[in-house]
Amino acid sequence: MRVAFGVLGPVAAWAESGDGPDEAVRGAALALRGPRHRAVLARLVIARRRVVPVARLVEDLWPERPGNNGAGPGHSPAPPADPVGTLRTFVAALRRTLEPDRPPRAPARLLVTEGPGYALRAAPDTVDAWRFEQAVTEAAGLPPKDVLALLQRALGWWRGPAYAEFADQPWARAERSRLAELRLHAVERRAEARLSLGLAAEAAADLDAHAAEHPWREDAWRLLALALYRSGRQGDALAVLRRARALLVEQLGVDPGPGLRALEADILRQDDDRLDPGAGGAERVWAEATAAYDRTVPTGARARLESTVTLLRGLAVTGGDGLRSARRHRLAAVSAAEELGDPHLCARVIGAYDVPAVWTRLDDPAQAAQVVAAAERTLTALPPGPAEEALRARLLATIALETRGGDVGGGGAGGRGGGGRGAQAARLAQEAARRLDDPVLLAFALNATFMQTFQRAGLAPERDAIGAELVELSARHGLFTSEVLGRLIRLQAACARGDFGAADEHAAAADRLAERHELPLVGVFTRWYGALRLAETGTFEAAEAAYGDAAAELTGAGMPGLERGLLPLALLCLRLRHGRDLLVLARTDADWGPYVPWVRPLLLLAEDRRPEAAAALRGAPAPPHDLLYEAMWTLTARAALALDSPPAKRRAHAELLPAAGELAGAASGLLSLGPVDSHLRDLAAALRTP
Numbered sequence: 001m002r003v004a005f006g007v008l009g010p011v012a013a014w015a016e017s018g019d020g021p022d023e024a025v026r027g028a029a030l031a032l033r034g035p036r037h038r039a040v041l042a043r044l045v046i047a048r049r050r051v052v053p054v055a056r057l058v059e060d061l062w063p064e065r066p067g068n069n070g071a072g073p074g075h076s077p078a079p080p081a082d083p084v085g086t087l088r089t090f091v092a093a094l095r096r097t098l099e100p101d102r103p104p105r106a107p108a109r110l111l112v113t114e115g116p117g118y119a120l121r122a123a124p125d126t127v128d129a130w131r132f133e134q135a136v137t138e139a140a141g142l143p144p145k146d147v148l149a150l151l152q153r154a155l156g157w158w159r160g161p162a163y164a165e166f167a168d169q170p171w172a173r174a175e176r177s178r179l180a181e182l183r184l185h186a187v188e189r190r191a192e193a194r195l196s197l198g199l200a201a202e203a204a205a206d207l208d209a210h211a212a213e214h215p216w217r218e219d220a221w222r223l224l225a226l227a228l229y230r231s232g233r234q235g236d237a238l239a240v241l242r243r244a245r246a247l248l249v250e251q252l253g254v255d256p257g258p259g260l261r262a263l264e265a266d267i268l269r270q271d272d273d274r275l276d277p278g279a280g281g282a283e284r285v286w287a288e289a290t291a292a293y294d295r296t297v298p299t300g301a302r303a304r305l306e307s308t309v310t311l312l313r314g315l316a317v318t319g320g321d322g323l324r325s326a327r328r329h330r331l332a333a334v335s336a337a338e339e340l341g342d343p344h345l346c347a348r349v350i351g352a353y354d355v356p357a358v359w360t361r362l363d364d365p366a367q368a369a370q371v372v373a374a375a376e377r378t379l380t381a382l383p384p385g386p387a388e389e390a391l392r393a394r395l396l397a398t399i400a401l402e403t404r405g406g407d408v409g410g411g412g413a414g415g416r417g418g419g420g421r422g423a424q425a426a427r428l429a430q431e432a433a434r435r436l437d438d439p440v441l442l443a444f445a446l447n448a449t450f451m452q453t454f455q456r457a458g459l460a461p462e463r464d465a466i467g468a469e470l471v472e473l474s475a476r477h478g479l480f481t482s483e484v485l486g487r488l489i490r491l492q493a494a495c496a497r498g499d500f501g502a503a504d505e506h507a508a509a510a511d512r513l514a515e516r517h518e519l520p521l522v523g524v525f526t527r528w529y530g531a532l533r534l535a536e537t538g539t540f541e542a543a544e545a546a547y548g549d550a551a552a553e554l555t556g557a558g559m560p561g562l563e564r565g566l567l568p569l570a571l572l573c574l575r576l577r578h579g580r581d582l583l584v585l586a587r588t589d590a591d592w593g594p595y596v597p598w599v600r601p602l603l604l605l606a607e608d609r610r611p612e613a614a615a616a617l618r619g620a621p622a623p624p625h626d627l628l629y630e631a632m633w634t635l636t637a638r639a640a641l642a643l644d645s646p647p648a649k650r651r652a653h654a655e656l657l658p659a660a661g662e663l664a665g666a667a668s669g670l671l672s673l674g675p676v677d678s679h680l681r682d683l684a685a686a687l688r689t690p
Helices: 035-046 054-061 083-098 128-139 144-155 170-196 200-213 218-230 234-252 258-269 281-296 302-316 320-339 343-351 365-381 386-402 421-436 439-451 460-477 480-496 500-517 522-537 540-554 566-577 593-606 610-619 629-643 646-659 676-687
Strands: 002-006 012-017 025-029 111-114 117-120
Touching: 002 128, 035 054, 035 083, 035 117, 035 170, 054 083, 054 117, 083 111, 128 144, 128 170, 144 170, 170 200, 170 218, 200 218, 218 234, 218 258, 234 258, 302 320, 302 343, 320 343, 320 365, 343 365, 343 386, 365 386, 386 421, 386 439, 421 439, 439 460, 439 480, 460 480, 480 500, 480 522, 500 522, 522 540, 522 566, 540 566, 566 593, 566 629, 593 610, 593 629, 610 629, 629 646, 629 676, 646 676
Parallel strands: none
Antiparallel strands: 002 012, 012 025, 111 117
16 A cells, blocks of 8 residues: 655545556545644654654653643643653554554554654655655746646645644744745746746736735735736736835835836836746747748658757756656667668767766666667768768767666776777777867767776776866866766765865856756755765764655656665665664665675675675675775675675775775765775785785
8 A cells, every 4th residue: 555645734644546646546544543643743754754763752742841731722731651652652553554454563664663763754756745845846947838737736735734733833833834935936936837828817816815915925926916917907017016015114114125126117117028028938939949840841851860869968968757758769769860771870860969977877778788789880881081080989989988887888897907898989089089179079078988987996086087177178168068077077086085175166066057057967966965975074864864865856867777776775885884783774675776786795794694694795796897886895895804704805905905095985976985994904904914
């Protein structure tokens, strides 16, 4: 049974069927017993999957107040004789309601006990408040038509004030205020979308009550006046602005801000260029341009394929469904180009997809293998000569990018020795780009070179140099997506050497570029960096919470090569870094993704299954040469030390030695296992070697 939770109104829970919130069918409400049971549930929802200590829950449920005997109106009742035991009774009852099919004595999977307290491990799309927040965030990067549809649906999830029955509880106050503000923001953004689509009358009707109920919101008055003006009601628009001025002065003692003053001046001048520049300008231009393209360019024309790849390149950096769709259609475009038998066209179609890539594990290895095979065939078919040099360089850069981490093509990551096909292709692409003095091609080739710079541990300085050149080159030539790539590469390198001041600068610069150019995927990496920084400089609890938040950001981003297994891996590394027990992770059913061979020995050891752990260590392959290479060898080192395996200890020591002075795993920009030097010392002491 899938359980959905509602806090946008009275706290409630429902059984659902279906694959997600848009497909789910809500069943009957679940009986949550009394108000204290709902309070426990609400308090855990507010914690957003983080653990709330038992002591904090007791304090929130039964706040002790001097002189309070629990009899006065509006007061919380006095604590029971055994508040902790009572709390456990509430939790047990909630578990029976939320997981009715859980076998006796089986560990809970939804309302879990962890460390000093409890956590609600609800999926991000099962809590209406979390879904609402995600919808508002997503709407910021969508065209007006999609914004209107998304916010209309999301605002329909509200059944009343958030956490309605806990309005007087201090622990709910901040979250109630935050959600209320977010709802008002969504109402105003919905009105903006209607105005952009020429639906001024609808926007005015919606905003009239909104502005009256929230007279301090100048944006509400501004949008209402604008909607009235665009509906042909100039007098009403001016009257609204006068009413707004009077309310602001009388109730708040402030004059209207510059936005309202400028709007009033524009209306008085009837400045239509500013007041009504054309409903849905961008939407209209897009619709007219695509219609003209369809009319003008014949169906089946080769130009359509090249135009398609250009669109897919832009679609890929939007993340989520955009990235998944771009990958799917890219392969179809390559296949279509090959069918036409024109190697020049095929080279242009394959090489035009120069989407910056910063993660070293492929999202779709099978598709990458097909793209590499097509690129190799096209290289063979292209005639020799200087006219084709740029096309060949783009094909070579594509091969190097798509053979990252040794996933496909037999070479990968320099073939683990620096001489594989991927490394050779990257080198040739970069040489050609420099000869041709082509900055766009050089940025593509440098990205390919970065992907092939993982032949051994300790290569973060080489990657930092690549990132520095990308930043300088891109800033000079206005290549903003490549500049973001360079910043993220430099962020990773700064993390490897533990220079969080430099990493902060690169993260901030990447975020600024992402905001300016609407690149939502950048925030995934900078949010994970924030969790890594806390893992090294903050408390265990703060870092654990930050990783949970970062994982929520990654969910649905369209990057399975990054997403799968990353959160449990990061939490395992965090526990090792802070000396915490791994048993809580060993007993979960987490999806460890591609990291199973290197975490399994440690998880088995946590359960005191030493023979199986030793067998798992012996069977673990060498990790792929990618951004987590040092992390995997460090996990191997810890298991080898615990199991006293001399061969594994010697191999781990040799592999990690070039990374001396770095933070183990931090070159990923995502997680850390602490100084490599400390692991080397432990290995050396166990091996009795210098």
